[in-house]
Amino acid sequence: MKLLEGKTVLITGASTGIGRAAAIGAARHGADVALNYAHSDGPAQSCVAEIEALGRRALAVKGDVADPETARDFVAKAVDAFGKVDVMVSNAGICPFHSFLDMPAEVVERTFRVNLHGAYYMVQAAARQMVEQGHGGAIVAVSSISALVGGEFQTHYTPTKAGVHSLMQSTAIALGKYGIRCNSVLPGTILTEINRDDLADVEKRRYMEARTPLGRLGQPEDLAGPIVFLASDMAAYVTGAALLVDGGMYVNLQ
């Protein structure tokens, strides 16, 4: 059963990792997909090719989510190409691991701007379009288990993920009257570029694996199903919710 047949799905930071897996997952479920990406063209173009090979339309639009103009441009180009916006997946994020006491202000600023301001502008731009269209929509934000627990080298990052989670709660209220649902997924530790260096420390990786009741760290594809579900009409009465996708890591105290 295809859950997103005929829908237009926009995803930020979609050329790699969780965003890319969500883009392919949405296309497998019948959606046309617009991808925002910030860096090299190659991975974005290969994601477009993968989606087109599935028989769906795809569009890659370059832009830094920290700039509010990027959100307006992304939504406008997606509407030009596909005629509408049904789903926004706000996924782009950075996590430059750093100790707290000597954290440079620029690293804090940039992390906040990309992860939180970026999500805010994208969600707002998509919501404005959905309200204008008048037939509702779904917004899924990629928050984190880090919205709920701290990290010694993530003092600049975890507040942004708590912020994204909170943004979905408040926008669920602000947008419910328009039939727009807003939810977040809270991934645990997923093997992607964002933590490649951090998890190159074998001891740390083993520790994180041992904390996970399902016995392994996550793959980007582990997020595709939960994101597609929350984006779909299967979740028609779900809004303001946060779905942990962490192999059980959060509940594993002892």
Ligand SMILES: NC(=O)C1=CN([C@@H]2O[C@H](COP(=O)(O)OP(=O)(O)OC[C@H]3O[C@@H](n4cnc5c(N)ncnc54)[C@H](O)[C@@H]3O)[C@@H](O)[C@H]2O)C=CC1
């Ligand atoms: N990998 C993990 O363990 C977890 C990741 N997350 C979140 O998942 C999201 C995706 O990250 P991953 O797939 O893990 O890593 P990733 O590094 O593969 O993906 C992040 C994507 O965001 C893009 N990006 C970065 N800055 C951007 C900007 N200014 N404008 C537009 N795009 C930008 C990157 O180019 C990249 O494609 C992030 O928001 C991250 O915080 C949440 C919990 C756990």
Ligand SMILES: C[C@H](O)[C@@H]1OC(=O)[C@H](O)[C@@H]1O
């Ligand atoms: C980047 C981290 O490995 C990853 O990001 C998160 O949000 C989780 O806290 C994981 O630690």
